[in-house]
Amino acid sequence: MKPIVEIQNLKKYYAINAGLLAKHVGDVKAVDGVSFQIMAGETLGLVGESGCGKSTLGRTILRLEEPTAGKVLYDGENIVKWNKGQLKGMRRGMQMIFQDPQSSLDPRMTAGDSIGEALLVHGMSDDKARRESIGELLKSVGLEPEHAERYPHEFSGGQKQRIGIARALAVNPRLIVADEPVSALDVSVQAQILNLLMDLQRDRGLAFLFIAHDLSVIYHVSNRTAVMYLGKIVEIGDKTEIIRHPLHPYTEALLSAVPCADPRKRQKPILLKGEVPSPAAPPPGCRFHTRCPRATPMCKEQEPALIPESPHRSVACHLIK
């Protein structure tokens, strides 16, 4: 099976300019050499703490940020150098859902206009046909066609998120980058939205790049999981394998921090020392060595590569042999 999207050694650096002449003094390495594939109909969960480059990675894949280096292969074609006209076709295939439903809808546009914009941009100029499509899209995300006339401030957070999903679905995409789609919602609403996304995936054969910082959410929705730390992927593979038997020390630490509802179960969270290093000056060698409880001298010098550990999983750690 061919992947919908394959990224190869993708990098996104933000230049730091300082001084009178805006001299280039360094880079914030938000995404620093990431490679993976997303197959049709699967969900890749991308997890990591704030500031590790998850959202930037998602936006770079959609060319909403210009990648510094690397390739994004959409249906086997590198879209990194594509111009606007060429990208327009790609945009029908890949869409995005945002974290904050408050700011992802234009406050001056009705829900119907927001959804309809997607159709209008892609050439559905007939008013009647468009109105019908908007109604169907609203129904497919659990809202009523009448809601099209309302403005964003008249909806609840969960409803707004549903409108955002309908807008993404309007162009019939094959991949949706969901950037923390539930982290701004109430817990009860989170489950509804997650189930909606999974239903849509089943009905339409959608693939998701599901970005989150909540491991339980990732466990619920994803088929495969990637763990990101400071712009790099440290572990990627089958969800169950990674969550049951984490290999990378960082994944272990992340998992041990998930609260457990059973009070009889004794938990020993692995407490990481120190802060996440700045992505402007990432440590040499393994990026995690400054906080790793099991770091060896080798970790400080040599950067570990992402090596397949089993058929379903790769890990970037010197300790895994």
Added chain:
Amino acid sequence: MTKPGFFKRAVAGMGGLRNVLALAMFLVICATIPLDILYWNRAIKPLDYSYLFFAVFMLFYGVYPLYVNRRLTRYYWDRIKRHRLAVPGMIFILFLIAVAIIGPFFTGDAVQTNFKEQNFPPLGFTYQQGIYDVKSDNFTTVVSPGVPQHPLGTDDKGRDMLAMLISGARVSLQVGFLATLIAVMIGSFLGVSSAYFGGWVDSVLMRFTDIMMTFPFFLLLILIIFLYGPSLMFIILVIGATGWTGTARLVRSDALSLRTRDFIIASRSLGASDSRIIFRHMMPNVLSQIIVIATLSIPGNMLAESGLSFIGLGDPNVISWGAILNAGFRGINTTWWVAVEPGVILFLTVLAFNFLGDGLRDAFDPRSQS
């Protein structure tokens, strides 16, 4: 799916029926221009035409949205009402607009001089003037009271003050609205583009704005008017073309925070064009800010025109408040009303616009909830 007809596609391409209707009205007005010249044998008056354009523009893009969105209108009205001086300000402005439009039909000719009725004071005042009588070689003192035919008195050429003030109101409002419209359109377009495109576009546009800002505006105005002659239309154009800098700055700062909002990114990820994002998403979201800036800069532009007229650089063919002030200023010790009346009205108008602007700002800005 049936292919939609050409008309429908054209309407959709222009962004709805409203734009089409507005454009049609504009074209109709344009079509009357040759009629005006050839058939009615009148010289075209660019000012009147631009004022007509402005009225049509406001009808379609100002009044119509307020009417469609009645709920929102009521909400804003409730908030404006909380600002105690905004409502009187608005009433005064509406009154002034009404007077400027229909007033000239009721008062006499403002330009008509009548030397038999020189220097009549306003109603309720009296004025003593010494008149030299050639026959008896004597000064006789004549006490002239205010007369009901000239409730606000007359000036030293016997022109009716009320008629002149009403004619001046029309000039001031034309200057205020048109110059502000030009300035705000230039400013908001440059501001939004600058914020949206960022990078070198932003640098170039903002440095240009800085350069425009450092020019002493009034001096520039005087120079240009002195060089190219004082016609009111030209004065309006110059005020508009130089007065956009503040708007550009303020709109840019608002648009900058808008640019990184998710709904703009969502539009980009849908493949929407830059112009679509600028005009459909950025502009409507900075519109309230633009309206406030516009309302607050109207009095400044009126004052600029009055200032020009006051120093004698105004259009000599129109009677503006500044010109009356200039004429009356010389007789301020004796025929005080000629200078005081336009001064007071100018003062009140500026205040009214400022109060209304403050009220609008409070109504539109959710952050200033008290």
